[in-house]
Every structure is written in C-alpha cells, then in structure tokens.
Amino acid sequence: MDLATASPQKNSLTLEKFEEHLHKAIDKPTTNFRMRKVGPSRQGRRREVKVHNGAHRATWAKTIINSHLRTISINVFLNFKQNDLNQADYGKLKALAMAGIKQYWSNTITVDGVRFNVVVNALHKSSSDAIPVDLKIEESPNYARSMNPAILGIDASFIYQKGQSANRIPEKQIDDDFKLVSAHEFGHSVLMYVGGITLSWGHKGSTNTLFQNIKSSTSGYPTSGKLDLMKYYDQKKQKEQKFQRINDSIAMEIDIKRLIWSSEIVWTV
Amino acid sequence: MDSLKNGYKYLLVILTTILLSACSNIYWGNIINETNDVITIKLTFVNEYGTHFLEMEPIRTNENSIWEYEQSSLFTDKMDKDLFKVEATNNTGCTIIFDRKAIEKKVGNNRQIIVITPQDFIDACGIKESGTSVKLKN
Numbered sequence: 001m002d003l004a005t006a007s008p009q010k011n012s013l014t015l016e017k018f019e020e021h022l023h024k025a026i027d028k029p030t031t032n033f034r035m036r037k038v039g040p041s042r043q044g045r046r047r048e049v050k051v052h053n054g055a056h057r058a059t060w061a062k063t064i065i066n067s068h069l070r071t072i073s074i075n076v077f078l079n080f081k082q083n084d085l086n087q088a089d090y091g092k093l094k095a096l097a098m099a100g101i102k103q104y105w106s107n108t109i110t111v112d113g114v115r116f117n118v119v120v121n122a123l124h125k126s127s128s129d130a131i132p133v134d135l136k137i138e139e140s141p142n143y144a145r146s147m148n149p150a151i152l153g154i155d156a157s158f159i160y161q162k163g164q165s166a167n168r169i170p171e172k173q174i175d176d177d178f179k180l181v182s183a184h185e186f187g188h189s190v191l192m193y194v195g196g197i198t199l200s201w202g203h204k205g206s207t208n209t210l211f212q213n214i215k216s217s218t219s220g221y222p223t224s225g226k227l228d229l230m231k232y233y234d235q236k237k238q239k240e241q242k243f244q245r246i247n248d249s250i251a252m253e254i255d256i257k258r259l260i261w262s263s264e265i266v267w268t269v
Numbered sequence: 270m271d272s273l274k275n276g277y278k279y280l281l282v283i284l285t286t287i288l289l290s291a292c293s294n295i296y297w298g299n300i301i302n303e304t305n306d307v308i309t310i311k312l313t314f315v316n317e318y319g320t321h322f323l324e325m326e327p328i329r330t331n332e333n334s335i336w337e338y339e340q341s342s343l344f345t346d347k348m349d350k351d352l353f354k355v356e357a358t359n360n361t362g363c364t365i366i367f368d369r370k371a372i373e374k375k376v377g378n379n380r381q382i383i384v385i386t387p388q389d390f391i392d393a394c395g396i397k398e399s400g401t402s403v404k405l406k407n
Binding site for chain 2 (some may be wrong): 142235236238240
C-alpha cells in the first residue's frame with residue numbers, strides 16, 4: 001500500500017479502520033489488490049497475479065489526516081496551462097479556479113462515527129503527474145462549455161465566459177460561474193478515477209453517458225437544501241433560484257471519500 | 270505508431286467536443302432593473318412538464334438577475350422558449366405583465382436581455398399613480 005504513517009496511533013481510530021470504513025462507504029474492497037488469472041504461460045499453465053485496484057495511487061492528490069484534531073487536508077495538483085492567455089488573465093483564472101475547488105470541495109465527512117473537517121487545497125504543478133488543464137477565455141457572448149474527459153491525457157478545458165459581459169452580466173457573476181465550473185470539472189477527474197466513464201460522464205446517473213443530455217428520471221432543482229456539485233438537475237422541471245447553484249452546490253460526502261480513496265494518505269496523530 | 274496514437278487522440282477530442290456541444294446550448298437570460306425602484310420579478314414557464322414559476326429575489330436599481338436555460342441551437346430566437354410570462358412589480362405595487370409577444374418585442378436584438386425601464390411603469394400605471402395596478406403589455 002502507498003500509505004505512510006507519520007507517527008503511532010493514540011486514539012481509537014486507526015488508519016486501518018479509517019480505510020476500511022472509507023472503502024466500504026464508496027463500495028470499494030477493503031484490500032487494494034485483487035488476484036487475476038493470466039496466461040496460459042509458455043508452460044501451458046495459467047498463473048495468478050496481484051493487480052492493484054488504484055486505491056491511493058492517483059499522482060494528483062495527497063491527503064494528510066490528523067486523527068487527533070479530526071482534520072483532513074487534501075492537496076490536489078493541477079497543471080494550469082497558460083497557452084495564449086496574457087499573464088494577467090492567466091493569473092486571474094488560475095486563482096479563481098483554485099479558489100473554486102477549495103470552496104466547493106471543502107466539507108465535512110464522517111468515517112467510523114468520527115466527524116472530520118476536510119479542506120481541499122488546489123495547487124498548481126507544472127508536471128505530467130498533475131491534472132492537465134487548459135485555461136481559456138470565451139470572448140463571444142455565446143456560453144462555451146467547459147469539459148474534462150479525464151481520459152488518455154486529454155487536457156481539461158476550464159472556460160471563462162468573458163463574452164457574457166456583452167449580455168450585461170456583471171464580472172462578479174462571471175467569476176462565480178467560473179469558480180463553480182472549475183470545481184465541477186475537477187470533480188470529473190475524481191469520478192473517472194474511481195468509477196470510470198459511467199460515473200464521470202454520466203454525472204452520477206443524472207445524464208446520458210455519451211450525449212450528456214439529462215435523463216428523464218433526473219429531478220428539477222430542489223426548492224431548498226444543498227445541490228450535488230457533480231450532478232445535473234432538470235431545469236425544465238424546476239428552475240434554479242437566483243444563484244442557487246453558486247450558493248448551494250457542494251461536493252457530496254461520498255465524492256470527498258472518493259477523492260481520499262484516490263489519493264496517497266499520510267496519517268498523523 | 271506515434272502518428273496513429275496522435276490521430277486517435279485528436280479524433281477523441283473532436284468526438285468529445287461534438288458530443289458535449291451538439292445537442293443544446295447554454296444561455297443566461299438576464300433581467301436588468303433600470304428603474305429607480307426595487308422591483309420584484311416573477312417568471313412563468315410553460316413546457317412539457319406543465320407550468321412553473323420562478324420568483325426572483327428583489328432587484329435593486331441598476332442591478333440584474335439571471336436564470337439559466339438550455340435549448341437547441343436550431344432555435345434562432347435565443348430567448349428561453351419556455352418563458353411564457355414576466356411579471357414585474359415596483360415599490361408602489363404597480364405590476365406589469367409581459368406576455369410572450371411583449372417579451373419578444375422587449376428583448377429585440379439583444380435576444381437574452383430584458384430591461385425593465387421607468388417608462389414601463391409609467392405606461393402601465395401612470396407617473397403619479399400609486400397603489401395596486403396591473404397592466405398587460407403586448
């Protein structure tokens with residue numbers, strides 16, 4: 001396992017128990033290896049090999065758990081590419097994207113009855129082991145969709161809707177949209193790593209996997225309560241209230257657990 | 270081998286982009302208050318799921334409120350096709366109702382912006398009038 005224990009356990013919740021409950025909560029096996037039959041070999045016999053299931057092996061995330069303070073700090077690494085943006089725009093978009101990920105992915109989770117405060121920090125890292133992101137600006141008044149296929153090294157695109165100023169949308173609202181969209185698109189990397197295309201492109205069952213259209217079973221915006229950052233809602237059934245997505249969206253507990261499952265864990269007491 | 274791999278990669282990018290954008294476009298409808306009053310807005314939408322309402326929070330002078338919608342890029346009129354009625358009420362209780370025809374007229378070339386002006390309330394309720402009054406604009 002890719003786990004590092006910084007100091008010995010002092011309280012009842014151990015790393016092993018934490019892991020066991022975390023894995024169960026997201027429907028993953030408690031062992032990180034499975035046996036797989038391969039072959040036949042040259043000698044004509046099938047062999048069994050140990051195959052890792054990917055737990056705690058994502059290179060773009062690292063989790064530090066303090067079991068005593070009940071805090072979890074998760075660093076996620078994104079490679080924000082400047083491309084043809086000028087330095088000022090690049091700096092602004094990078095800061096907004098990082099702020100959005102922190103805002104929407106920080107939450108609380110409960111593992112084995114212990115409640116943890118989770119803070120997710122997005123960090124820029126210009127190397128291939130970070131999530132590659134093209135920061136872009138849409139200059140026309142047409143809304144351009146951001147995306148993160150999270151496959152085969154294809155870069156994610158986080159698009160800032162600057163052209164909406166022609167529709168007299170204030171800059172603050174465009175900034176807020178970009179923060180939310182960045183947090184959502186980052187989440188596709190988490191869902192893809194843990195659950196593959198169906199979970200990620202299918203927005204946790206709320207859209208058709210390939211065409212991205214909303215399923216008939218998907219509900220409208222709820223009139224109160226939190227919104228799942230990674231799900232779509234059918235605005236034809238119920239429109240969102242003013243800034244509801246901006247104000248009420250949050251990464252659900254299960255998705256934060258999926259993020260922790262993906263990442264290397266450092267356990268401290 | 271490398272060129273095949275690159276070709277496959279770009280084909281996937283193109284396919285993904287098409288898939289993500291083919292069906293519909295996202296729009297932001299924007300209501301701007303250019304009156305000197307705080308106004309409240311109620312939108313009525315009619316579609317295959319029935320009639321439903323969106324009551325926006327009060328909009329202060331020179332501020333705006335937005336709603337999001339998706340519709341096929343085949344629609345040349347970008348204003349939300351489900352938007353059936355806009356009701357705007359000012360401090361004095363004067364309410365203006367814009368039906369679809371009036372909405373389209375008001376939107377004009379902007380296509381996504383509805384601007385509520387002082388003239389709308391003057392036309393509807395008279396400049397000195399106070400108290401509840403409702404005028405249908407079309």
